[in-house]
Amino acid sequence: MADEKTMTFPVEAxxxxxxxxxIGDFSVxxxxxxxxxxxxxxxxxxxxxxxxxxxxxxxxxxxxxxxKNPSGVEGKPASSGGLHAEQHFExxxxxxxxxxxxxxxxxxxxxxxxxxxxxxxxxxxxxTEYRDQNGxxxxxxxxxGVKTERPVDQx
Amino acid sequence: xxLKASEISxxxxxxxxxxxxxxxxxxxMYSGTSGDYNPLHTDDVYCRExxxxxxxxxxxxxxxxxxxxxxxxxxxxxxxxxxxxRFTNQVWPGDDLTGKAVIExxxxxxxxxxVDLAITTTNQKGDVVVMGxxxxxxxx
Numbered sequence: 001m002a003d004e005k006t007m008t009f010p011v012e013a014x015x016x017x018x019x020x021x022x023i024g025d026f027s028v029x030x031x032x033x034x035x036x037x038x039x040x041x042x043x044x045x046x047x048x049x050x051x052x053x054x055x056x057x058x059x060x061x062x063x064x065x066x067x068k069n070p071s072g073v074e075g076k077p078a079s080s081g082g083l084h085a086e087q088h089f090e091x092x093x094x095x096x097x098x099x100x101x102x103x104x105x106x107x108x109x110x111x112x113x114x115x116x117x118x119x120x121x122x123x124x125x126x127x128t129e130y131r132d133q134n135g136x137x138x139x140x141x142x143x144x145g146v147k148t149e150r151p152v153d154q155x
Numbered sequence: 156x157x158l159k160a161s162e163i164s165x166x167x168x169x170x171x172x173x174x175x176x177x178x179x180x181x182x183x184m185y186s187g188t189s190g191d192y193n194p195l196h197t198d199d200v201y202c203r204e205x206x207x208x209x210x211x212x213x214x215x216x217x218x219x220x221x222x223x224x225x226x227x228x229x230x231x232x233x234x235x236x237x238x239x240x241r242f243t244n245q246v247w248p249g250d251d252l253t254g255k256a257v258i259e260x261x262x263x264x265x266x267x268x269x270v271d272l273a274i275t276t277t278n279q280k281g282d283v284v285v286m287g288x289x290x291x292x293x294x295x
Contacts, residue, residue: 015188022184023220024174027227037233040289041220047190055192064194070204072194084215088239088287094232142239151207152245 004106009046009130011038013097019045037094043130043139044087046103083152085123086144092137101130101138108142119149157231158293160261160268171228173221173252173276177213182248185217213246218285222276225254229272230291240274240287251279256289267292 017032019042028034047053057063065072095101108125115121123146130139174181182196191214194201202208219240226238246252253276260271272289 019188022188023217025224039220039223039227039232040235040238041216041223044216045189053190056190065198066200070200084242086241087219090237091235154209
C-alpha cells in the first residue's frame, strides 16, 4: 500500500440512507431525501471511492471468494487476512450530503505483539484526514489493523 | 431524545439492544454500503475452507456502526465530536448485542457543553465485543 494517497468522496443522501439501514439506524425517515448528518462511522465508506481498494472487485483481476475453489484467488496464501483492532473518529463538523470530501490517508506507527489466541500480531496504524471543498478539515480517522500469524482461536 | 446537560448526571447509564439474532444478510448489506467486501464477512465456504474460520463474522465496523446508534441517540449525529473503539471480540451471526453508555463527564469547553461517554457493547454471553469512548455536544 502506498504511504500516502488521496481519494475524492462525494457524499450523497442515498448512500447515507443505505449505510444507516445496514447499521440498523432508523432514527430518521428512511427516504434518502433527508439532508441530515451522516452517522459517525460513515467516513469509512470512502473505501467505495478508493481506486486501489484491495477488497473491491477490479476488471481483469482475480477476485476473492468461493466459486470453483474456496478462495477464488490462485497462488495467494489463504491467510486469515487482516482484522481491525481499533478505530477512532474526530469531527470538526458533521459529514452531510453535498460534501465532496478529499480524504488523504497516511501510514502511521507499526508494532508487534505476541498473543496466545493468534500467534504473532502485527499492528499498523493509518491516519485519514477528510477535508471539504474549501480545504477545511471535517474529520480525522485513525484506524489500527492487525495481521495475525494464524486464525484467531475460538476456544 | 438527545441528552440535555440539566437532566443528566455523571454515572448515568443507558442501554440499547443493537441487534437480536444478527443475520448474515446484514453482513452482506454492510459490505455493500461500506465497500468492505472482505469474503471473511460474506462467504462461509471461503471462511471454512480457505481462511480457517468456522464461518463468516461481522465487520468490526458493523459492530462499531451499530454501537454508534447509542452515541447518535445521545447526541444526534450532527453533534458527535469524537467516537473511538477497540475491537475486543469477534461478532458472529446469531449474536445478540447490547450497547451501553455511561456518562463520564459533563463539561464546558469553548462555549459548548460537552458530554463524555464510556461505551461498551456486549454479546449474549456477556463478552465485551467493543469498548470505547465518545464525546458530543449537548444542550445546556
